[in-house]
Amino acid sequence: MKKFLGPCLLLPALLLALGPQKPGGELRLALQAEPRTLDPHLAADEPSDLIRYLTSGVLIRLNRRTQRLEPELATSWKLSDGGRKLAIRLREGVKFSDGSPFTSQDVVHTFQRLIDPARNSPVGDGFRPGSGHLACQAQGDYAVSIEFPEPLVSVEKLLDGVAILSSGSSQPESAVLGPFYLAERKPGVYLRLQRNPNFWKRDDRGTRLPYLDSIRLEIQRNRDFELLRFRRGEFHLINNLDAQAFERLKDESAGGLLDLGVSTDSEQMWFNMTPAAPIPAYKKAWFRSRNFRRAISEAINRNDIVRIVYKGHAAPAAGAVPSSNRFWFNANLKPPAHKPSAALARLAQDGFRLQDGLLKDSAGHDVEFSILTNAGNKSREKMAAMIQQDLKAIGIRVNVAALDFPSLLEKISRSFNYEACLLGLVNVDLDPNLQMNLWLSSSSNHQWNPNQKSPETPWEAEVDRLMRQQASDPDPAQRKEAFDRVQEIVAEEVPFIYLVNRNALAGVSPALENVQPSALWPQTLWNAERMSFSSPLRAGSR
Amino acid sequence: MTGGFGRILRMLSATVLGAIVAAGLLADLIAPWPYERQFREFTNAPPSSQFPLGTDDLGRDRFSRLLHGTRISLLLAVVAAVLATAAAAIIGGLAGYYGGRWDRVVTDGTDLMLSLPWLFVLLTVRAMLPLDVAPAASVAITFALLGLLDWAGPARIVRTGVRETLDSAFVLAARSRGLARPRILLYHVLPHLVPVLTAQFWISIPIFILAEANLGMLGLGVTEPLPSWGGLLRELESQSTAILSLSVPLWLLAPVGVLLAVVGCFQILSTTEVTS
Numbered sequence A: 001m002k003k004f005l006g007p008c009l010l011l012p013a014l015l016l017a018l019g020p021q022k023p024g025g026e027l028r029l030a031l032q033a034e035p036r037t038l039d040p041h042l043a044a045d046e047p048s049d050l051i052r053y054l055t056s057g058v059l060i061r062l063n064r065r066t067q068r069l070e071p072e073l074a075t076s077w078k079l080s081d082g083g084r085k086l087a088i089r090l091r092e093g094v095k096f097s098d099g100s101p102f103t104s105q106d107v108v109h110t111f112q113r114l115i116d117p118a119r120n121s122p123v124g125d126g127f128r129p130g131s132g133h134l135a136c137q138a139q140g141d142y143a144v145s146i147e148f149p150e151p152l153v154s155v156e157k158l159l160d161g162v163a164i165l166s167s168g169s170s171q172p173e174s175a176v177l178g179p180f181y182l183a184e185r186k187p188g189v190y191l192r193l194q195r196n197p198n199f200w201k202r203d204d205r206g207t208r209l210p211y212l213d214s215i216r217l218e219i220q221r222n223r224d225f226e227l228l229r230f231r232r233g234e235f236h237l238i239n240n241l242d243a244q245a246f247e248r249l250k251d252e253s254a255g256g257l258l259d260l261g262v263s264t265d266s267e268q269m270w271f272n273m274t275p276a277a278p279i280p281a282y283k284k285a286w287f288r289s290r291n292f293r294r295a296i297s298e299a300i301n302r303n304d305i306v307r308i309v310y311k312g313h314a315a316p317a318a319g320a321v322p323s324s325n326r327f328w329f330n331a332n333l334k335p336p337a338h339k340p341s342a343a344l345a346r347l348a349q350d351g352f353r354l355q356d357g358l359l360k361d362s363a364g365h366d367v368e369f370s371i372l373t374n375a376g377n378k379s380r381e382k383m384a385a386m387i388q389q390d391l392k393a394i395g396i397r398v399n400v401a402a403l404d405f406p407s408l409l410e411k412i413s414r415s416f417n418y419e420a421c422l423l424g425l426v427n428v429d430l431d432p433n434l435q436m437n438l439w440l441s442s443s444s445n446h447q448w449n450p451n452q453k454s455p456e457t458p459w460e461a462e463v464d465r466l467m468r469q470q471a472s473d474p475d476p477a478q479r480k481e482a483f484d485r486v487q488e489i490v491a492e493e494v495p496f497i498y499l500v501n502r503n504a505l506a507g508v509s510p511a512l513e514n515v516q517p518s519a520l521w522p523q524t525l526w527n528a529e530r531m532s533f534s535s536p537l538r539a540g541s542r
Numbered sequence B: 001m002t003g004g005f006g007r008i009l010r011m012l013s014a015t016v017l018g019a020i021v022a023a024g025l026l027a028d029l030i031a032p033w034p035y036e037r038q039f040r041e042f043t044n045a046p047p048s049s050q051f052p053l054g055t056d057d058l059g060r061d062r063f064s065r066l067l068h069g070t071r072i073s074l075l076l077a078v079v080a081a082v083l084a085t086a087a088a089a090i091i092g093g094l095a096g097y098y099g100g101r102w103d104r105v106v107t108d109g110t111d112l113m114l115s116l117p118w119l120f121v122l123l124t125v126r127a128m129l130p131l132d133v134a135p136a137a138s139v140a141i142t143f144a145l146l147g148l149l150d151w152a153g154p155a156r157i158v159r160t161g162v163r164e165t166l167d168s169a170f171v172l173a174a175r176s177r178g179l180a181r182p183r184i185l186l187y188h189v190l191p192h193l194v195p196v197l198t199a200q201f202w203i204s205i206p207i208f209i210l211a212e213a214n215l216g217m218l219g220l221g222v223t224e225p226l227p228s229w230g231g232l233l234r235e236l237e238s239q240s241t242a243i244l245s246l247s248v249p250l251w252l253l254a255p256v257g258v259l260l261a262v263v264g265c266f267q268i269l270s271t272t273e274v275t276s
Helices: A002-018 A046-055 A104-114 A155-161 A223-232 A243-251 A281-287 A290-299 A302-309 A340-349 A378-392 A405-415 A432-439 A458-472 A476-493 B003-025 B062-098 B100-115 B118-128 B135-149 B152-166 B169-176 B181-217 B229-244 B250-275
Strands: A026-031 A060-063 A068-071 A074-080 A085-090 A135-138 A143-147 A180-186 A190-195 A214-219 A257-262 A266-271 A314-316 A353-355 A358-360 A368-374 A397-403 A420-425 A496-508
Touching: A046 A180, A046 A190, A046 A214, A060 A155, A068 A074, A068 A155, A074 A155, A085 A104, A104 A135, A104 A143, A180 A214, A223 A243, A243 A257, A243 A378, A243 A496, A266 A378, A281 A290, A290 A340, A290 A378, A290 A476, A290 A496, A302 A314, A302 A378, A302 A496, A368 A378, A368 A405, A378 A397, A378 A420, A397 A405, A397 B135, A405 A420, A405 B118, A432 A458, A432 A476, A458 A476, B003 B062, B003 B250, B062 B100, B062 B135, B062 B152, B062 B181, B062 B229, B062 B250, B100 B152, B118 B135, B135 B181, B152 B181, B169 B181, B181 B229, B181 B250, B229 B250
Parallel strands: A026 A214, A368 A397, A368 A420
Antiparallel strands: A060 A068, A074 A085, A085 A143, A135 A143, A180 A190, A190 A214, A257 A496, A266 A420, A266 A496, A314 A496, A353 A358
């Protein structure tokens, strides 16, 4: 009898493994911090945004693989009146997780809530281009029209971040339209998202999605522990791996490691050009010289940074937009080549000269400056050390100062008591409209010289004009042309010395199926509703 | 630790410590390469005749960095220990000798210093310092801060020592003869505190070495490209799995070996001082 028991037990397991659908299982991964809010309209930090992404239904979704917009709760939409009016047809027969029906009243309620000034929603900011109010009206049960006070280009892309809420529910998280709903939360320990039994999406065979029963998000601040738990099979996914950790896992032959190619993030340094900065006037003059900035850029060996710091998992940066942003990337721009001799020739045009191995300016000052970066970021500290050696080759002495992040922010945004800074920029959106606060000279995030009353240089005035032009032009080709020119000006004037674009690196358990990772946030999780385990028996294993 | 074995151990410790100090002092002569030079084609290379302990992530010679790091960490730890001991002697000595209101102020001050999260104090002070300081100045400031912040514990011990000495018969005799207070303090109290101060000095050296190593692990302390033991130990963070599985290349553990040797030798020698 025992001889037959083994095969009999194995057979159902085998059938389960070979079956077309593999529902069930709990996906486990780490959150680096506690979500600050569960209100999807207030989500600004990454953990809150991830909860919003996994639980909320949206009208239009950006496919992270194709970078194209796809209908979700909206079946069709039409932008008219020069970008002032958006007509949306809604999907019928959709229910919230609590069983209540989804209608146009929910969309109207969502937009009223979103633009409520008292709520101060960061998501709602994108729908307030200028003065005046947005008006959202129901046109029957399954159609809405939204009118904007001013033309709002790329409004469809903004809808990817707008969680549609139930008009009949006071708690936004209690009735959702996304693939999962928040079932359990233990502050500081974990959050458990349960499968939404009413989720409207089905697969090609008609099976209701999502396949997974639940997602357990454990608060794990320490990335080394997260890595260890991924190795042990306690976590099934790990995003945003750094190159060293990725290589270590590779050396250990850990499976499921994915280099998703160049991400939308960049690493860059800039000089402090703020007129009121408490630094010597002769240094301000260096930093405001285009030749000086371009020479520094040419003296840095980006290929070495890619090879040594990022172990090849990065690309030398060509400019403000990485190649992963397919539409907005200006393909005419190339990363600056490493040319120390050309850098010296350029510096000579401004009166700099090499004397006993040290570079001196026209007044005889030794060329020396400090680079500020955040302490504890090993990649940046290594980059700074490499820049130090590269610039030493042209006679420039660089001091590296690593500060804790709050102190660093105080220096670069309040006291302006710094000379150069090395930091990264995380781009969560592809559209240049979301970089307005970086490029407009009047903005507080215009890092090299913020809060200008009027543009202090002709090229900054031109960037301001082009950015405003692209922000109000409904024609994508015209917008692209304007933003291409912005990228060219930035490459010529070098207010930011773009160094590298990091690759998006992730680890995925081999037990997981239907993972279609993307270099865009949220990388491996963007199609969570279609993920499944190859076999429920393997759901707990790596 | 007495007898023949103890003597041999002390001699051995002194020899090892002397050899390490000498290697650090002669780093410029012994080191085959400048500590900051990056051989970018030879990153993470294993030991060879060119690079006796291999190279680090940036292709810098580990042996040269270890020698220079030893000089920096060891010598500045001694300076920090001198600072801390001197501050403790002055503050604790005066509190113990004068007593009363002055004693209460110092006692409360030491309690406050001991309860302060010194790491945050260091972070704050570092943030207030100018950024364009040279790496050598940065390291001097780090150790000076460590020295100036760590006087409270030893000061309390010194204060107690002074109070006990003041109650002794020879101090009463000196007072009864009408000797001036500074004279009593200098010629009668201070000589009795020398063993306590010496012990405090020896004990605090490894503490400062480890404190700098901790600061280095947090990315603070000594700045690039200057090496220190803390900075060298930081490189081992990426080897945690290899260390746990005992498969870490031994040459990577050289800074740990030197640090353990130095701290161990100081402990043996300081125990001897305390006993004597």
